[in-house]
Amino acid sequence: MKKHLIPAAVLTLVMLVFFTVIYPMAVWGIAQFSPNWGKGEIIEHEGRHHYANIGHSFIRDDYFWSRPSAVDYNAGGSGGSNKGPSNEEYLASVQARIDTFLLHNPGIDKSQIPVDLITASGSGLDPHISIQAAEVQVARVARERNLPEDTVSELVASQTEKPLLGIFGPARINVLKLNLALDNLSE
């Protein structure tokens, strides 16, 4: 063991330089050519900036709602609820979310509520909702904004992100982009 100790320590130090300085600096250098210099994709809007990939909390009736979040969309951290599927307390909170949704969206039957709107995401920062989750909110948003429902429906359709190359993965809607488009429409 003694014979190996010094060589092992020196080897560790030279490899440290290679793998924690040269390798990340090379990646960093190339990332400077990516959108926003590798600092995360930004959307500028009315003097404020937002991260396209980080969801926002939307709870006002005149915005499309985001999914429930275990960390309230504070991206200084991240986290899911980690509730098990049979947890009674958890199931009661899901029921409460359904009741709240129905209260704010009169005329909607509960069979129209998609599951993503009443369950918390893994990261607590999910920027997306499903297409159904946007459609089921159209009537409410249109009423609150005094817009025709068709106009809002068209907006939802135009904000729909298709599966990758049209064939891989789910279609989805970025809630922040949808609500920004909504604000632009109302002005």
Added chain:
Amino acid sequence: MNTELIGIVVMFTAAIVLAIPFGKYIAKVYGGEKMGLDPIFNPIEKLFYKTSRIDPSSPMDWKQHMVAMLTINMVWFLLGMLILMTQGSLPLNPDRNPSMPADLAFNTVISFVVNCNLQHYSGETGLSYLGQFWLMFLQFVSAGTGMAAAAVVFRAFREKTSSSLGNFYDFFVKSCTRILLPVSFLIAVILAFDGTPMTFEGKDTIVSLEGDTVEVSRGPAAAFVSIKHVGTNGGGFFGVNSAHPFENPSYLSNMVEMVGQLIIPLAMVFAFGYFIRRKRLSWMIFGVMTVGFLMLAIPNILMEVNGNPAIGKMGIDNTLGAMEGKEVRLGAAASGFWSIVTTVISTGSVNSMHDSSMALSGMNELLAMMINCFYGGVGVGILNFFVFIILAVFVSGLMVGRTPEFLGKKVEAREMKIAMIIALIHPLMILVGTGLATAFPEQGASTLNNPGFHGFSEILYEYTSSSANNGSGFEGLGDNTLWWNISTGFVLILSRFLPIIGPVAIAGLLADKRFIPEGEGTLKTDTSTFGLMVFAVIFIVAALAFFPALALGPIAEFFSM
């Protein structure tokens, strides 16, 4: 929904198609053959050896290999304790995160040294960028350690009779520079362009449309996230790992990370065949692993896609599947698939919260780690499988009344004893740990996030993940306590190094023995019959040992719903 299933099929197929030529490449690397990348890597490696005064051509027997391996791992452990316990006052700390307390540092360093990446902290608040970089270093070298150990076993079966099995430093350095680095670099670049941050700036503050002021953690994540998958380490840069929209911004990044984590474990199987010039044996191993993998993965995809029946009963539209703890951009199907990939190959990165998966999905995730050799972690997966091959050779030998042989070498009592001990350490660690934590409610039960059977599963999962060196978790568990940090720390060490030393010792002992040419009575190990035999041994030893524990956790939960 169809687009989600097509996505899975393409990810899996792409990984296999890429793994076959990559396996050939790995075999060339360990064989020391000339290759196109020599002009780049030869000077770098020479520099490493020159500064550290290591002669990579001096041959070692299996014991010398293990001494070299353990020594350098000890160096990493000591240096790691120093860095994590002082990171608060070291540079590269824009968010002013504190130094780690001793017990958390102990757990974290061990966990990254042994390629597990159990994380009892959250990256956003628990580490400085310097700390993250140190862990990223460990992600490279711990993966390299496992691969070097596998290379020793490869070498033992290439020569007819020999006790010199190559040089540890040679295998280890080449694993890091020629195998892990190029793939990681490529994936890091793809991720950076797909939206994963690669910046040294600290937290940003934004104001949402509704006027809330929130912080956004950033950091040099792209370089970290790629090696975390390529080395099947699995430790996330951010707390929620690859569920985080920065670590895994899109379905594309999800596919890239999936292929990235599958490619080396798959390629090692093919590399073995190329290296010892027995390709059929590789296909037998690959076949058994793949059948086992699909038997776990397909039910999980179905259960997650079908959704939580308890929520379905509430009368809502449940067609998107079990979305609690999952991300819309990835969907239930890809998350169910990932949950098994990450547990069979010991990555332990997650793109959904396993704590919230369906009861029997949770069981399959546990089983995947309990078996721990369907593909398995880089290098160590094939070592674990090798132990089961030895057991199967012995059992088959007894059945036909002949001396058991594997690749022309007699398997005798000494090798069998080692194989049995290694096969039993895993259940021992998991079941004793779980038993103790359950027996002391103030240590175990008080840290749970869910009541009843599911709570027991949280304890079982933590020890299983530790012993499998996996690193995923039922993350509701409040695991940053003295009990969890220390107890899982010891499980991690024992369950890492013994299952490396055991198979290497067996291979070393076999390599020393006289080579017996194949004859009439030789048991053929590259046939589907023998594959079935290995599968049966795995099923009996690994799966049945855990049945009572599974019955108390996920199975009981399933029947209570």
